Structures are given as structure tokens and as C-alpha cells.
Amino acid sequence: xxxxxxxxxxxxxxxxxxxxxxxxxxxxxxxxxxxxxxxxxxxxxxxxxxxxxxxxxxxxxxxxxxxxxxxxxxxxxxxxxxxxxxxxxxxxxxxxxxxxxxxxxxxxxxxxxxxxxxxxxxxxxxxxxxxxxxxxxxxxxxxxxxxxxxxxxxxxxxxxxxxxxxxxxxxxxxxxxxxxxxxxxxxxxxxxxxxxxxxxxxxxxxxxxxxxxxxxxxxxxxxxxxxxxxxxxxxxxxxxxxxxxxxxxxxxxxxxxxxxxxxxxxxxxxxxxxxxxxxxxxxxxxxxxxxxxxxxxxxxxxxxxxxxxxxxxxxx
Amino acid sequence: xxxxxxxxxxxxxxxxxxxxxxxxxxxxxxxxxxxxxxxxxxxxxxxxxxxxxxxxxxxxxxxxxxxxxxxxxxxxxxxxxxxxxxxxxxxxxxxxxxxxxxxxxxxxxxxxxxxxxxxxxxxxxxxxxxxxxxxxxxxxxxxxxxxxxxxxxxxxxxxxxxxxxxxxxxxxxxxxxxxxxxxxxxxxxxxxxxxxxxxxxxxxxxxxxxxxxxxxxxxxxxxxxxxxxxxxxxxxxxxxxxxxxxxxxxxxxxxxxxxxxxxxxxxxxxxxxxxxxxxxxxxxxxxxxxxxxxxxxxxxxxxxxxxxxxxxxxxx
Numbered sequence: 001x002x003x004x005x006x007x008x009x010x011x012x013x014x015x016x017x018x019x020x021x022x023x024x025x026x027x028x029x030x031x032x033x034x035x036x037x038x039x040x041x042x043x044x045x046x047x048x049x050x051x052x053x054x055x056x057x058x059x060x061x062x063x064x065x066x067x068x069x070x071x072x073x074x075x076x077x078x079x080x081x082x083x084x085x086x087x088x089x090x091x092x093x094x095x096x097x098x099x100x101x102x103x104x105x106x107x108x109x110x111x112x113x114x115x116x117x118x119x120x121x122x123x124x125x126x127x128x129x130x131x132x133x134x135x136x137x138x139x140x141x142x143x144x145x146x147x148x149x150x151x152x153x154x155x156x157x158x159x160x161x162x163x164x165x166x167x168x169x170x171x172x173x174x175x176x177x178x179x180x181x182x183x184x185x186x187x188x189x190x191x192x193x194x195x196x197x198x199x200x201x202x203x204x205x206x207x208x209x210x211x212x213x214x215x216x217x218x219x220x221x222x223x224x225x226x227x228x229x230x231x232x233x234x235x236x237x238x239x240x241x242x243x244x245x246x247x248x249x250x251x252x253x254x255x256x257x258x259x260x261x262x263x264x265x266x267x268x269x270x271x272x273x274x275x276x277x278x279x280x281x282x283x284x285x286x287x288x289x290x291x292x293x294x295x296x297x298x299x300x301x302x303x304x305x306x307x308x309x310x311x312x313x314x315x316x
Numbered sequence: 317x318x319x320x321x322x323x324x325x326x327x328x329x330x331x332x333x334x335x336x337x338x339x340x341x342x343x344x345x346x347x348x349x350x351x352x353x354x355x356x357x358x359x360x361x362x363x364x365x366x367x368x369x370x371x372x373x374x375x376x377x378x379x380x381x382x383x384x385x386x387x388x389x390x391x392x393x394x395x396x397x398x399x400x401x402x403x404x405x406x407x408x409x410x411x412x413x414x415x416x417x418x419x420x421x422x423x424x425x426x427x428x429x430x431x432x433x434x435x436x437x438x439x440x441x442x443x444x445x446x447x448x449x450x451x452x453x454x455x456x457x458x459x460x461x462x463x464x465x466x467x468x469x470x471x472x473x474x475x476x477x478x479x480x481x482x483x484x485x486x487x488x489x490x491x492x493x494x495x496x497x498x499x500x501x502x503x504x505x506x507x508x509x510x511x512x513x514x515x516x517x518x519x520x521x522x523x524x525x526x527x528x529x530x531x532x533x534x535x536x537x538x539x540x541x542x543x544x545x546x547x548x549x550x551x552x553x554x555x556x557x558x559x560x561x562x563x564x565x566x567x568x569x570x571x572x573x574x575x576x577x578x579x580x581x582x583x584x585x586x587x588x589x590x591x592x593x594x595x596x597x598x599x600x601x602x603x604x605x606x607x608x609x610x611x612x613x614x615x616x617x618x619x620x621x622x623x624x625x626x627x628x629x630x631x632x
Contacts (some may be wrong), residue, residue, distance in 0.1 A: 030547060031322075035593055038361050045354050061409065062408055062409060269344070273350060303616060
């Protein structure tokens with residue numbers, strides 16, 4: 001998303017089976033077409049409630065020749081936002097990933113995923129995984145990255161840096177990030193969230209939420225990670241060590257989610273950055289969305305699927 | 317568009333005054349939000365027929381430090397497509413502009429716009445204006461560009477290259493491209509078109525259209541220019557030297573446009589890549605669009621603006 005855009009933005013054409021069985025098809029893949037309403041945008045993210053997407057044309061991007069991957073220790077989450085801003089101003093838009101990993105999330109991975117190794121010494125800090133793409137051997141970008149990180153150490157709270165020296169090291173760093181969901185599962189499971197706020201508000205949002213969680217659910221553990229450039233964090237909550245994960249989820253999941261979602265919504269954020277509404281969050285959408293937006297959505301649903309045939313009971 | 321995406325893709329939020337006077341507002345500027353239908357996409361490009369856009373949140377991009385600008389002579393339009401593909405594979409996505417200029421369009425500019433100068437010797441060929449953005453002093457990118465252009469000379473029909481050595485030369489090159497509409501106007505005006513086809517089909521589409529134009533409207537002149545990376549050309553037709561521009565436009569404009577649009581549509585293209593439908597192309601949309609698409613558009617229009625208050629008589 002950071003570099004190439006969201007999945008929606010990379011779709012150049014769709015074919016959709018409509019509620020009445022007719023097929024609307026726009027698979028021409030034109031980069032620009034301003035003839036009438038942009039229908040494809042309506043079907044994407046509608047979760048099948050307006051029609052069934054049966055074909056897609058995607059825009060592709062040239063494949064980079066070199067990837068530079070760095071693991072950063074930072075002072076706090078808001079340093080990740082500041083560091084991304086700095087790197088973008090110095091290096092431009094060659095940054096393809098900028099992922100935040102909390103110390104707790106890292107500790108879960110190191111504990112539960114065999115063969116993972118801490119690139120630095122402890123897990124008490126906050127971490128970021130940065131990747132840059134170059135279309136040459138990366139020599140020049142590598143020097144620029146080094147110099148930008150030196151500035152970041154002085155100005156944006158970067159405390160330590162490890163740069164992958166080869167593909168194995170690169171994969172090892174990514175494994176730390178990508179194993180977080182599996183580590184949470186092995187630890188007994190978590191109450192999962194997928195929230196986004198304005199990027200600049202990310203640090204404050206997570207800090208506030210962790211304070212509220214500690215007050216309401218003492219000793220619960222938070223595994224926080226996400227896509228800094230998208231303002232999108234997964235703030236997953238695990239049971240206190242003294243409580244069984246099953247009991248915690250059964251007794252607290254609804255309240256934990258209500259707490260986190262209410263803080264996100266109060267700050268103008270979204271309770272579902274990536275994963276949609278479905279059945280699980282339908283009530284939440286109905287309760288928290290702008291009534292004018294809900295009315296527009298219902299009018300569109302009614303106009304395109306008057307009999308309510310498509311994926312009934314989902315979204316609205 | 318080539319580098320940063322279309323205007324629509326850069327919009328992070330909208331405020332819209334709806335037909336019933338209510339205001340729908342989503343100015344939170346979230347990078348990712350998958351809660352319900354993506355309403356903003358519906359209002360963009362609807363040309364005010366569903367509501368009046370009253371505020372916009374835009375995503376910005378870091379400003380490049382260096383721009384490298386080159387003027388290429390190429391063998392034919394399809395060489396421009398091949399050269400862009402080559403440059404993207406060698407240089408990545410630092411290419412911010414790749415504009416095609418036909419020899420006729422260039423000749424019009426040199427004749428009618430004071431102070432313009434041909435960077436090469438004649439105007440009998442085809443030309444491309446390329447711009448690349450770097451976030452450093454551009455030294456490394458400049459060497460890579462030079463080497464990529466050497467490959468392009470061997471493989472993709474590039475015949476000659478001029479690289480701007482300073483900001484004045486850069487502006488002079490851009491002026492050649494940007495003065496084309498003014499030059500057409502000073503030459504008496506043109507019958508204008510704004511068509512797009514699949515990028516790979518661009519060269520063949522324009523070649524075919526020029527052959528058809530020469531057969532149907534002998535001695536008419538075509539000024540062709542456009543955005544190669546978007547598959548979007550402006551194929552504007554000027555009167556033969558022996559006919560007054562006013563007479564040509566009065567007598568031939570409708571047929572010239574019908575010819576060009578029919579070729580574009582037959583090849584899966586769009587008769588309005590950028591400029592929309594409005595009143596002028598409403599009949600064309602009704603006659604040529606997929607009836608299923610038109611039906612969806614009418615249902616949406618009816619659902620959101622049942623009284624037909626918004627920009628009546630436009631689009632559908």
C-alpha cells in the first residue's frame with residue numbers, strides 16, 4: 001500500500017455477476033476512462049452484497065532488482081511515524097514497507113516460533129521493519145539509506161539499526177514480522193483488531209488505548225503491529241498470564257473490542273481498515289457510521305439488489 | 317498519472333452536498349478504511365450529477381530534489397510505448413512523465429508559438445518528452461538514464477536524444493509539449509478528441525485512425541499528442557490548408573469525431589479518457605456504452621437523485 005497503493009487502486013477492470021443474473025463486464029483495462037460513473041469502485045469492498053466479482057484486471061508494477069531491508073529499534077511508536085516521514089523526504093518513494101512491531105509482539109514471536117532470533121539484544125523497545133526497492137544494484141540507495149538513518153538516530157528517535165546483508169538475513173527479519181499472528185495463536189489466541197487512524201495520530205492513539213486497556217483489563221497483554229504508512233495497526237489483546245486464554249476471550253472479548261473501537265472512532269478512525277464488515281461488525285457499522293453515509297449505502301443496496309439476494313445479512 | 321496515479325486515486329476524502337441538501341462528509345483522510353461501500357468513488361467523475369463536491373482531502377507525495385528531462389526522436393508512436401516499457405524495466409518507477417508529440421504537433425508549435433525552438437533538426441519524425449524524478453542530486457539516475465537510452469537506441473526505435481542541461485532547457489522542452497493546444501488555436505482551431513485505448517494498442521490505434529482520416533478527409537492535418545503511460549492521446553484534427561478552419565469545423569466536425577470515436581470504441585477504448593461526458597458526449601455514451609452499465613448508472617442516479625435535480629441533462 002505504501003508504495004504501490006491499495007488493492008482497490010491497482011484494479012484496472014472488473015467483471016461482476018449482478019443480482020438479476022446479468023453480467024456487467026469492464027475488463028478493457030483502460031488506465032483512464034471518464035465515461036460515466038466509476039462502477040467498479042462500487043463493487044470492490046462491498047463484500048459481495050451488490051454483486052459477485054468474477055474477473056479482475058490488475059495493474060502490475062516493474063519488479064525491483066534490489067531490496068534493502070533494515071530492522072530499527074525506536075524509542076516509541078510515534079518515532080516510527082517521524083522516521084518514515086524523514087526517510088520519505090530523504091529517499092523519496094522507494095520505501096516499499098514500513099512496519100511497526102511492538103516489543104511485546106516481538107517477544108511472542110521469539111518465544112513461540114522456532115528458529116527465530118532477535119536481531120538486537122532485548123525486546124523492551126519498539127521496532128520497525130523498513131524495506132526499500134532499487135532498480136539497480138542498490139549501491140547508491142544503500143549509501144543514501146545509511147545517511148538518512150544517521151539523521152534518524154539524531155532526530156527521530158532511532159536507537160539502533162540492523163541492515164540485512166543477504167537474502168537469508170532479509171527473510172529472517174521478515175519472519176519476525178510475519179509470524180506475529182501465528183505466535184499469538186500459539187500463545188492461546190488474542191482478541192484481534194484492525195484499526196486505522198490518521199497517520200500522525202497513530203502513536204497517540206496506541207498509547208491512549210494501551211493505558212485504557214491496562215486500566216480496564218489489568219495484566220492483559222497487547223500485541224501491536226501494523227502498517228505505519230497506512231495509519232493501520234493491529235492491536236491484539238492477549239489474556240493476563242493468570243487467566244486462561246479461553247476464559248479471557250469468552251468473558252472479555254466483547255468489552256475489549258468495544259473499548260478499542262470506541263477510542264478509534266472517537267479519534268476519527270476506522271474499526272476496520274482492511275478486513276471489512278461482514279456479519280461480525282455489521283451492528284458496529286450501523287451504530288457508529290454517519291447516518292447519512294448509511295442512508296446512501298442502503299439506497300445503493302436497494303437500487304442494485306432490491307430483493308436482498310446478494311450475501312444477505314452482511315455489511316448493511 | 318504515470319507515477320502518482322490519477323486524481324481520483326489521490327483523493328483521501330470528500331465532502332458532498334447531496335440532492336436533499338444534506339451534507340455527506342468523510343474528510344478523515346484515512347489511508348485505509350473498509351467499513352461499507354466506498355462512497356467517495358461514486359461522486360468523483362459523476363460530474364455533479366449525484367451531488368456537489370464541496371471539500372476534498374488529497375494525499376500528497378514527497379517533492380523530488382532533481383528532475384531529469386529528455387527529448388527523444390523515435391521512429392513511430394509504438395516506439396514510444398516500447399521505450400517506456402524498457403525505461404520502466406531499467407529505471408523503475410522514477411519516470412514521472414512520458415509524453416508523445418507527433419511531428420505535426422511540433423511543427424504547429426514552432427510555427428505559431430513565439431520563442432520556441434526545435435531541439436533537433438526537423439519535424440518529420442515522432443517525439444517523446446520524458447521526465448524522471450530523483451531524491452538526490454540525480455547523478456546516479458542520470459548515468460542509468462544514459463545507459464537505458466543507449467539500449468533504447470539499439471532496441472526500441474529511439475533515433476536521437478537531447479537531455480536538458482539546466483532548468484531553462486527543461487522549461488523550453490516542456491513548452492513545446494504544453495503549447496500544442498495554444499498552437500492549434502492560433503492555426504484556426506481543431507476538432508478535439510480525448511481517447512484512450514489499452515497502452516499496447518496505442519500505436520496501432522493512432523496509425524489506423526490517421527489512415528482512415530486521410531481517406532475520409534483528404535489533406536486534413538492531425539495534431540497528435542498525449543500521455544503514453546495512460547494509453548491516452550489527444551488526436552486533434554485541423555482543416556486542410558485549402559479550407560477555412562471555420563468551414564471545416566462546421567461541415568466536418570461531427571463526422572470526424574464519429575470516425576475517431578468509432579475506431580476507439582471498436583478497439584475497446586474510451587471516447588473520453590479525461591474530460592468526462594457532460595452534455596456534448598451524452599448521446600455518445602447512451603449509444604455506445606454497455607446497456608448493463610447504463611442501467612446500473614441510471615439505477616444509481618435514480619436512487620440518489622430521484623427528482624433529477626443535480627446537474628440535469630448531463631452524463632445520463
